[in-house]
Each structure stands twice: as C-alpha cells, then as structure tokens.
Amino acid sequence: MSARRFINILVLALALASIAMAAQSPADIEHDIGNKVYCLCGCVTSLNTCPHLNCEVKAEMQKIIRADLSQGKTEPEILQDLVDRYGEKVLAAPPPHGFNLTAWILPSVGLLIGLFLAVTFVRRWLRPAVQAAALSGGAPPDESVRAAVEEEMKKYVD
Amino acid sequence: MNQIGAVGLIAALVFAIYGMITGAVAGKLRSPRILKSAQRAVLGFFAMTTLAVVSLEYLILTNDFHSAYVASHSSRELPLLYKIPVLWAGQEGSLLFWTWLLSIYVALAVLLNRKKNRQLMPYIIAICMGVGTFFSLITFAVANPFNQLSLATASGVTPYAPPDGNGLNPTLQFHSMVAHPPMLYLGYVGFAVPFAFAMSALMTRQLGDNWIRVTRRWTMVPWMFLGTGIVLGGQWAYHVLGWGGYWAWDPVENASLLPWLSGTAFLHSVMIQEKRGMLKVWNMVLIIVTFFLSIFGTFLTRSGIISSVHAFAQSNIGSWFSVFLAIIAVFSLTVLFLRLDFLKSENRLDSVISRESGFLFNNWILLAAVLAVLWGTIFPIISKAVENQTVTVGPPFFNKVMVPIGLLLLFLTGAGPLLAWRKTSFQSIKRNFVAPLIFAGIVGVILFFAGVRHLYTWMSLFLCAFVAASIIGEFYKGARTRMKSSKENFFSAVYNLTMRNTRRYGGYIVHFGIVLIFVGLAGQAFRYETQGLMGPGDILRAKNYLFRCESFTSGQRANYQYERVSLAVTDDGHALTVMRPERRFFIAEQQPLSHVALRSDLARDLYVVMAGRDPDSGKAIIHVIINPLVQWVWIGGMVVLLGTILALIPSRIERQMADMHKSHAEAAEAQHVR
Numbered sequence: 001m002s003a004r005r006f007i008n009i010l011v012l013a014l015a016l017a018s019i020a021m022a023a024q025s026p027a028d029i030e031h032d033i034g035n036k037v038y039c040l041c042g043c044v045t046s047l048n049t050c051p052h053l054n055c056e057v058k059a060e061m062q063k064i065i066r067a068d069l070s071q072g073k074t075e076p077e078i079l080q081d082l083v084d085r086y087g088e089k090v091l092a093a094p095p096p097h098g099f100n101l102t103a104w105i106l107p108s109v110g111l112l113i114g115l116f117l118a119v120t121f122v123r124r125w126l127r128p129a130v131q132a133a134a135l136s137g138g139a140p141p142d143e144s145v146r147a148a149v150e151e152e153m154k155k156y157v158d
Numbered sequence: 159m160n161q162i163g164a165v166g167l168i169a170a171l172v173f174a175i176y177g178m179i180t181g182a183v184a185g186k187l188r189s190p191r192i193l194k195s196a197q198r199a200v201l202g203f204f205a206m207t208t209l210a211v212v213s214l215e216y217l218i219l220t221n222d223f224h225s226a227y228v229a230s231h232s233s234r235e236l237p238l239l240y241k242i243p244v245l246w247a248g249q250e251g252s253l254l255f256w257t258w259l260l261s262i263y264v265a266l267a268v269l270l271n272r273k274k275n276r277q278l279m280p281y282i283i284a285i286c287m288g289v290g291t292f293f294s295l296i297t298f299a300v301a302n303p304f305n306q307l308s309l310a311t312a313s314g315v316t317p318y319a320p321p322d323g324n325g326l327n328p329t330l331q332f333h334s335m336v337a338h339p340p341m342l343y344l345g346y347v348g349f350a351v352p353f354a355f356a357m358s359a360l361m362t363r364q365l366g367d368n369w370i371r372v373t374r375r376w377t378m379v380p381w382m383f384l385g386t387g388i389v390l391g392g393q394w395a396y397h398v399l400g401w402g403g404y405w406a407w408d409p410v411e412n413a414s415l416l417p418w419l420s421g422t423a424f425l426h427s428v429m430i431q432e433k434r435g436m437l438k439v440w441n442m443v444l445i446i447v448t449f450f451l452s453i454f455g456t457f458l459t460r461s462g463i464i465s466s467v468h469a470f471a472q473s474n475i476g477s478w479f480s481v482f483l484a485i486i487a488v489f490s491l492t493v494l495f496l497r498l499d500f501l502k503s504e505n506r507l508d509s510v511i512s513r514e515s516g517f518l519f520n521n522w523i524l525l526a527a528v529l530a531v532l533w534g535t536i537f538p539i540i541s542k543a544v545e546n547q548t549v550t551v552g553p554p555f556f557n558k559v560m561v562p563i564g565l566l567l568l569f570l571t572g573a574g575p576l577l578a579w580r581k582t583s584f585q586s587i588k589r590n591f592v593a594p595l596i597f598a599g600i601v602g603v604i605l606f607f608a609g610v611r612h613l614y615t616w617m618s619l620f621l622c623a624f625v626a627a628s629i630i631g632e633f634y635k636g637a638r639t640r641m642k643s644s645k646e647n648f649f650s651a652v653y654n655l656t657m658r659n660t661r662r663y664g665g666y667i668v669h670f671g672i673v674l675i676f677v678g679l680a681g682q683a684f685r686y687e688t689q690g691l692m693g694p695g696d697i698l699r700a701k702n703y704l705f706r707c708e709s710f711t712s713g714q715r716a717n718y719q720y721e722r723v724s725l726a727v728t729d730d731g732h733a734l735t736v737m738r739p740e741r742r743f744f745i746a747e748q749q750p751l752s753h754v755a756l757r758s759d760l761a762r763d764l765y766v767v768m769a770g771r772d773p774d775s776g777k778a779i780i781h782v783i784i785n786p787l788v789q790w791v792w793i794g795g796m797v798v799l800l801g802t803i804l805a806l807i808p809s810r811i812e813r814q815m816a817d818m819h820k821s822h823a824e825a826a827e828a829q830h831v832r
Contacts, residue, residue, distance in 0.1 A: 031687075038550050044408065046552060049401035054770040092552035094537065099545045103537045107530035107559045114529075118522040122515055125436070125507040 026069045033065055033075060037082055037090050046092050160225055163213030164304040170206035170257065171298050173199045174290035181284030185361065193276070196283045197268050203290055204265040207258040214251060214303050218244045223319040227251060227303040233325035233746040235717040240331045246339045247326055249460060249475070250303035255340075256456065257293040259347040264290065267351050267376070275372060281358035282351075289350050292482050300475050325717070325746030332398050338390035342414055345384025346452040349417060352377040352424075353449035356442055357490060360497045370428050370441065375806055377428075377445075380452075381421045382802040388414050389795030400752045400767045402687065402783035404791065407556035412535040413455035416528055420448040423524035426517050433579065434514060435504025439494070440521070442501065446490040451528070453483055458535070509581035516574035523567045530559045561614050565621060568676055571669050572625030575632060593631055598624035615683040622673045622680070629666045629673075636663075657809060664805025671801055674794030681762075681787025689769075691777040692723065700782040703764065704728045708736070710778070718742045720753070723768055723778045727757070739768040739780070762786045 034048035041057035043050045050058045064085065068078040082090050094100035177199030184192035214227070218241050223229040231248045232241060246252040264286040271279055297303070309318040329335075352373040359369035391411065392404035405411060424444040430437045457479035507514055534551045541549045576590040601623035602616065610616050637651035646654065656663040690698040692707040699705075708724040721741045727734045740753035750770075757764040765783040772779055 036554055038552060045399075045401065045406060049399070049403060049406060087548070089548040089550055092550055093555035093558070094541070094549040094551060099541060099547075100549060103534065103541075103549075103551060103555065104559075106533050107526070107563075110529040110533075111526040111563070114522045114526050118518050122507060122510055122518065125503070126510065 026066075029069060029075050029078075030062070030065055033078055033082075034062075036079065036092050037061070038092050040086060040090060159213045159216045159220075159222070160304050160306055163210045163217070164302070166206045166209035166213060167254070167294065167298050167302070167304065170203055170210060170261070171291065171294040173203040173206055174287050174294050177203055177287035178284050178291055181280050181282075181287055183280075185280030185284060185358075188277075188280075190276075193280050193283075196280060196287075197272075200261075200264050200268045200283055200287065203287065204261040207254070207261040207294070210254055210304075211245065211258045214254060215242070215245055218242075221323070223321075223323050224306050224317055225303075226305045226307050229307060229320055229323045231323070231326055233323040233717065235746065236323075236326055236331075237716060239333070239336065240326055243330065243336050243339070244326055246343070247330055248303075250297065250301040250305075252339070252343075252460065253293060253297045253301050253475075254303050256343055256347055257290060257297055259340075259343050260286065260290050260293060260350060263348055263351050267354075275368070277362050277364055278355060278358040278369065278372075281361045282354040285354035285357050286350055289354075292478075296475055296478050300478060322746060325744065328718070328742070328744040328747055328749050328751040329398050331717075331744075332394055334390045334394045334397070338387055338394055341383050341387030341390055343387075345380045345382075345387055345414070346417065346456055348380025348383060349377070349421065349445075349449045349452045351380075353445055353490075356445045357493055360442065360493045360500075363497065363500055365438065365497065365500045367432050367435070370431050373445075374425070374428060377421060377425060377448075378802060378806055381418065381425060382799060382806075384414060384418045384421070385802070386795070386799055388418060389792065389798075392795075393792060396788070397754055397756070398751075400754055400769070400781075402685070402765045402767075402785055403682075404788070407534070407553050409535050410459050412531050412556075413451075413458040416531055416535075417448050417451040417455060419524050419528045419531070420444055420451055423521045423528075424448055426524075427521050430514050430517050436507075436514065437518075438501040438503065439498065442494050444521075446486075446494065447528070450483065450486055450490075451532075453479070453486060457483065511577065511582045511587070513574065513577045513579045513582075516570060516577045520567070520570045520574055523563060523570060527560065527563050527567070530563060531556070534559065564676075565614070565617055568618065568621045568625060568672070571672060572621065572628040575666065575669070576628055590628075590631075594624045594627035597627040610683075612683050615680045618676055618680040622676050625669065625673045629670050632666055633663070656804070657807075660807045660809040661805050664801045664803075664807075667801030667804060668798050669801075671794045671797030671799075674790045674797055676794075678787045678789070678791030678794060681785070681790070684786045686784040687782065689779065689781045691772050691775060692725075692780045693775070693777040696777070698780060698782060700764075700784055702730045703734070703782075703784070705737070705766070705780065705782060707778070707780075717746060718744045718751075721768070721771075723780070725755075725766060725780070727764065737764065737766050739766045741768045741770060758789050760787075760789050763788045 031048065035046050037047050039045060039047045039050035039052075039055060039058045039061065041050060041052055041055050043052055043055070047058060047061055052058070061082070064082065065078055068081055073081070079091070083095075088095060094103045096104050177196050180192050180196035180199060183189070184196050214225075216222075217225045217228050218232050219238075221228070221232065221234050227248060227250050228244070231251070232244045236244070244251065246255045264283070267282060267286070268279070271282075275282075307318045307320070308315045355369050355373040355376065359365055388411075391414065395406070396402070396404040424441065427437055427441050427444055431441050457476070460475060460479075509515075534555055537551045538549055541547050572594065573591075576587075576594075578586055598620050602620040605616055605619055610619065633652055633655070636655045637648055640646055640651035640655055641648060644651070644654075686701055688698065688700045690696070692698060692705075694707055694709060696707045697704055698707075705725045705727055708726050710721065710723055712719070712721045714720070719742070722738050725737045725739070727737055735757050737755040737757060739755040742751050742753055743749070744751065752767050752769060755766040763783075763785040765785050767781040767783075769779040769781050771777065
C-alpha cells in the first residue's frame with residue numbers, strides 16, 4: 001500500500017468516525033434539550049433535573065419535545081418551538097441577542113479589563129527598578145545573594 | 159419561654175446599640191474605661207442572643223404550637239435530629255441564628271484580644287455591634303420568631319395552639335442539612351470580624367502588617383466553614399433532590415460561592431502584603447468585597463428576590479438589606495478613601511515572573527470568577543428592570559463562562575507555588591516546571607488513548623496531574639533536604655517539614671484537595687443515565703450493570719409513609735448488591751419525596767431513584783444514573799478542610815515570628831501611649 005493511499009484511507013476513516021461520533025440518537029437530543037431548558041413548574045431547575053415526582057409540567061414539555069423529534073425537527077427547531085410556546089424564560093441561558101448579549105459579553109470584558117489592569121500594575125511597579133535597587137542598598141544583588149534571600153524568606157514567611 | 163425569648167431579643171438589641179456607641183466613643187476618646195464597658199456589652203449581647211436561641215429551641219423541642227414559628231416549621235412526629243435544625247429552617251429563626259453566631263464571633267474576638275490590639279478593639283467592637291444591631295433589629299421588628307398565634311373571639315383575642323404543626327420541609331430532613339446551614343452561616347457571619355479589623359485599622363491609622371497577621375486566622379476560619387458548607391450543600395442536593403448532581407449554579411449556591419471566591423483572593427493577596435508590603439489598598443478592597451458579598455448572600459437567600467430551589471424562607475426583608483448593603487458600601491469605601499495616603503506600597507516588583515505576579519494573576523482570575531458568577535446571578539433582575547423580560551440564567555451559561563476560568567485558576571494553583579518570590583530565573587522555571595509537565599503530559603497521552611476526547615475534560619485532568627505533581631514535588635524536595643540535613647526517614651521528614659511550616663504545607667494540601675474536586679467534576683463528562691418501568695422480574699440495563707426488580711414493599715415510619723422497590727444489581731453477570739430506592743410521603747407536610755439508593759466507590763456511583771408509579775401499568779418508574787468519580791468531590795472537600803485546619807495550627811516558625819511581632823507591637827503601643 002502506498003503512503004498516499006494509506007493517508008487517504010486514514011482521512012476517510014477519521015471523517016467517518018467523526019460523523020459517527022457527531023450523530024446523536026433522539027434520546028441524546030432529548031437529553032441535551034432537557035439540559036438547555038428549565039422546567040416551568042416552579043422548581044427552578046432544568047427539565048432533566050426537576051426534583052418533583054410525577055411533575056405534570058415536565059411531562060407536558062417532554063411530550064412536546066418527543067413529538068417534535070418524531071416529526072424530524074432539529075435541536076434548534078425544537079428549542080424555538082418551546083420558546084414560541086413558553087417564552088424565552090424557558091431557556092436555561094439567555095439567547096445571545098439584544099440586551100441579553102451583555103450577559104455573555106460582560107464576563108469576558110471583565111476578564112480582559114482585569115488582565116489589562118493586572119498587566120498595567122505589574123508594569124508600573126516594575127518601572128522604578130533603579131529606585132528599588134537604591135533603596136535596597138545600591139546595585140541589584142547577584143544571583144547567589146538573591147538565592148540566599150529567597151531561601152531565608154521561604155524559611156520564615158512562606 | 160416565649161416571653162423570655164422575646165425579652166432576650168430586645169435586650170440583645172439594646173446591648174448591640176450600646177456596644178456600637180460605646181465602642182465608637184472608646185475609639186475616639188481612647189478611653190480604657192469606656193472600652194471595658196463596650197466589651198461587657200459584647201458579652202451581654204452574646205448572653206442575651208444565647209437566651210433567645212435557647213428559648214426558641216425549647217419551644218421547638220416541647221412542641222409549643224402557641225409559637226407561630228414552631229407551628230409553621232415543626233410537628234409532633236418530627237424526629238429529634240430534625241427538630242434541632244428547625245431553628246434555622248425558617249426566616250425568623252435563621253436570622254436569630256445569624257445574630258447568635260455573630261455574637262459568638264464577637265465575644266471570642268473580645269476575649270482573645272483582652273490584652274492585644276487594644277487600639278483596634280474599640281472600633282472592631284463598634285463595627286461588629288453595628289452589624290449586630292442591624293440583625294437584632296430585623297429579627298425583632300420584621301421577622302420575630304417569638305410571635306404567638308392567637309384567635310379573635312367575641313371576648314377578645316385569645317392565645318391559640320393548633321393540635322399539630324405544619325412540619326419541616328421534607329427536603330430539609332436529611333443529615334447533611336443539619337450541618338450545612340450552620341456551616342454556611344458560620345462562613346457568612348465570620349467575615350464580619352476581619353472586615354471590622356480592616357475598618358478599625360483604617361480608622362486608627364494602624365496600617366502596618368499587624369492587622370493582616372491578626373486577621374489571617376479570622377479570615378481562614380469563616381472561609382473554611384463556608385467551603386465546608388458549600389460541599390455539604392452539594393451532598394444534600396446530590397442525596398435529596400434526586401437528579402444525580404450536586405451543583406446547579408442556583409442563585410443561592412452562587413451566593414455562597416461569591417464570598418468564598420473573594421475570600422480566597424484575599425487569603426492569597428495578604429501574603430504579598432505580609433512579605434513585601436504591597437497591595438495594601440487591594441487587600442482592603444478584597445475584604446470589603448468579601449464582607450459585602452457575605453451579606454449579599456444572606457440577602458439573596460432570605461429575601462426571595464431571585465427564585466431558587468434553596469430559598470426555603472422568603473419575606474419582605476429585601477429593602478432592609480438593601481439599605482444595610484448601601485451603608486456598608488458607603489461607610490467602608492469612604493473610610494478607605496480617606497486613608498489612601500497611608501496605604502502606599504513599600505516595595506516594587508523585581509520581575510514579571512515571580513510569586514508576587516502569580517498571586518496578582520490568581521487575584522485577577524478569582525475576581526473575574528466573582529464578576530461572572532455575580533453577573534449571571536443578578537442578570538435576571540437586571541433584564542427584568544431594563545427590558546421587562548423574564549430570562550433564566552442557568553447551568554448552560556455558567557458552564558460556558560466558568561469552565562475556562564476554572565481551568566486557568568487550576569493552572570495557577572499548580573504554577574504559583576513553583577515561582578520564587580521576587581524573581582524566578584529561567585533555570586528555576588526549568589527545574590521546577592519540567593517534572594510536573596512531563597508527568598502531566600504522560601497522563602494526558604494516556605487519557606487521550608483511553609478515550610478522553612472532550613477538550614475541557616481532558617484539559618482539566620491534564621492540569622490536575624500537573625498541579626498534583628507540582629505539590630508532591632514540593633513535599634518531596636523539602637523532605638529530601640531534611641533527610642540530608644537531619645538524617646530523618648522520609649515520613650518523619652514530611653511530617654516535620656509540614657509541622658514546621660503549617661501555613662505553607664497546609665496550603666499545598668488545600669490545593670491538593672481542590673485538584674481532587676476538579677477530578678470529581680471532570681467525571682461528570684462520563685455520566686450515563688437511563689430510565690425504565692419496572693415490575694417484579696423486570697430487568698433494566700445501564701451499561702454493564704443489570705438491575706432486576708425483586709420486590710415492592712410499603713410501610714410507615716414516624717413521620718412518613720414509604721414505598722420501596724428492591725433491585726438486585728449485577729455487574730457483568732456478577733452479583734453486586736441490592737439497591738432499595740424509596741418514594742416517601744410526608745404526612746404532616748403532605749409532600750412526596752424520593753429517597754435515593756446509592757452505591758458508591760472511588761470509580762463511580764450507582765444512583766437509583768424511584769420517580770413514582772406509571773399510572774397505566776402500576777410499575778415503578780426507575781431512573782438509573784452512573785456517575786463517575788463523584789466521591790472525589792467529597793474527598794477533595796475533606797482534604798481542603800484538613801489542609802485549612804493544618805494551616806490554622808501555629809507552626810514553630812510562626813510562633814517565633816509572632817513573639818517578635820508582639821514585642822514590636824508592644825513597643826509601638828508603649829510609644830503611642832507616651
């Protein structure tokens with residue numbers, strides 16, 4: 001078998017494997033949807049985790065999902081069907097449009113601003129290195145002195 | 159007893175107000191006599207809240223249904239074990255309990271500082287008693303647990319007692335629920351003390367590192383309780399709610415996580431101030447944020463402003479808390495602003511790659527986590543206010559946002575301790591990072607070929623291996639040095655090393671516990687569940703396990719009726735165990751509840767719920783979940799607890815340092831008095 005042929009077969013096998021891995025059974029899709037929507041019985045948990053025994057609301061919502069699945073609807077279509085029936089509050093996460101976008105964006109913005117501030121502080125505190133050296137008694141200590149200081153600090157204050 | 163409790167509550171309020179005023183006056187006038195009076199007020203506050211708590215417990219234990227609180231939350235058949243937690247099961251009792259725990263903390267702070275920190279104590283008392291005033295006031299005026307039931311008759315109003323109470327919410331009748339709320343409350347309440355120390359240090363301009371050293375333990379204790387409370391809450395959810403999980407990013411769960419995260423940032427950040435005299439303003443901000451979030455958490459739990467599966471007690475106390483939160487924010491930020499000049503950094507960074515920078519980035523990640531959780535938790539309120547739209551922010555949101563943050567934090571947990579103070583040379587990085595990275599790499603390859611392909615799960619386990627290796631490496635290097643110098647065997651060397659510097663090695667053990675928790679969390683990616691209708695003889699397959707329905711039984715216990723199904727379980731054909739999930743019906747409360755059957759080992763939990771009966775066939779609806787690695791979450795929680803306890807034990811080095819600081823402080827105080 002030539003190397004080229006081997007690579008072709010390998011690529012084909014990987015593609016088939018990924019398709020097989022991506023294919024979900026209706027039960028898997030139902031389970032996924034159950035994690036993405038809330039049960040509206042008042043339990044304040046997802047459909048899959050509603051703690052109420054024989055919850056009628058849960059049963060009704062599951063019935064809708066199963067009916068949609070049997071009609072061959074995709075996951076986004078089923079979620080949209082639930083939103084049409086119950087409103088956006090049925091979704092366990094706010095859909096990323098309009099004002100809801102801020103819910104998704106703000107944590108990332110906060111993370112970036114925090115990173116910017118941390119980097120800014122580090123740079124600012126680093127700048128007067130000469131002053132630090134002067135305060136600590138002139139020239140910066142060499143590696144052996146630094147290592148000794150580190151060792152002492154570890155002993156006493158770590 | 160009702161009257162005695164009510165008097166105790168009023169007296170506690172009076173003592174709190176008196177302590178707050180005399181504490182502030184003693185601080186202003188520097189009067190030892192007034193300080194003594196304030197200290198006595200603290201002890202009086204403790205005695206009176208204790209009286210109120212004992213009175214309420216007495217009413218609960220004696221089934222005195224004249225008490226509106228007892229009639230609402232207890233019943234005659236409630237077992238004794240669950241009568242005690244009735245104290246904190248309802249709004250009124252829990253606020254009284256909060257006040258009582260505060261009184262214990264403040265009394266301890268006063269007793270342990272009779273001869274120490276005398277300049278700080280007046281304002282510490284004033285601030286803690288200010289918090290005590292707020293809680294005793296709302297307990298007295300808004301949510302009084304000593305209200306009595308009465309009937310309006312033609313001859314006037316007469317006392318009334320129903321024959322039995324409404325009972326305790328069945329979901330609260332679980333052993334970890336006995337300990338979970340007190341742990342959480344000990345966490346929330348306890349942050350009042352380090353906050354008071356910080357404010358007092360600002361007000362008295364005693365802004366050396368003394369307040370930081372003194373408050374480290376006062377912060378670690380509530381942090382430990384809060385963490386333990388969070389884990390116990392997870393256990394409760396896992397065992398009681400019947401959905402096979404332990405964390406659902408519920409607003410009340412989030413409320414407990416927020417001060418824990420900011421408290422974690424504070425505990426790391428104070429080390430930089432202790433060692434380098436840096437981040438002084440930041441540490442003040444962190445302790446203010448932590449205390450604010452702990453009150454905010456109590457507010458979320460108790461106000462009912464956000465719907466939650468855990469919000470067992472709700473009433474209209476939201477406006478009181480809003481005002482109190484505003485007072486805390488304005489007061490603390492004003493005091494901080496006025497003292498900014500005293501909080502100048504004493505040192506500079508020597509290098510970008512240093513332990514200091516590691517802590518700084520750790521703080522960045524922790525605060526980003528706080529922001530993300532807080533924002534997700536309050537977003538439904540904001541959306542309602544801005545858009546008049548009801549949205550839900552649940553696990554899909556938090557998992558997407560928090561998993562990357564958690565992984566970054568996990569990386570820093572391993573990398574931080576490998577960085578040296580001041581400056582880390584390239585050689586040092588190579589020396590310290592190579593072995594953990596090689597180990598993690600080997601684990602990563604094994605995981606990949608074992609079928610772990612989910613990116614976050616793989617990364618989580620890879621980082622767990624890295625952090626675990628770095629921690630074990632630190633113990634090994636330290637022990638090897640001792641073995642060479644002291645001729646000790648390995649185990650003695652590890653023990654002596656740990657006890658010589660409990661703070662450092664206790665911290666490593668805490669980190670190791672966090673690693674174990676992450677291992678448990680990663681297991682959720684391999685969760686498997688199935689459901690089936692089962693009558694006698696029916697079989698349900700879940701992976702390699704077969705569940706065969708053996709029998710149905712039913713009966714009655716003290717406060718509930720039950721229906722139980724026995725399932726013989728085989729693993730690959732070998733008999734494993736018999737599991738007996740139950741469906742219970744609580745009589746007084748008229749509520750059904752499933753009782754989970756669980757078989758746990760270190761690899762996985764078999765989690766079986768009897769969800770009810772199929773109305774058509776009469777068969778049991780059996781839900782089976784195979785939950786891998788869950789036990790590691792609980793083990794990790796215990797390791798974190800042990801590590802924290804170890805870090806709280808004073809080490810020999812610390813005792814020497816404390817003596818040195820004590821003599822410095824005494825000299826400074828003597829100079830101040832002169």
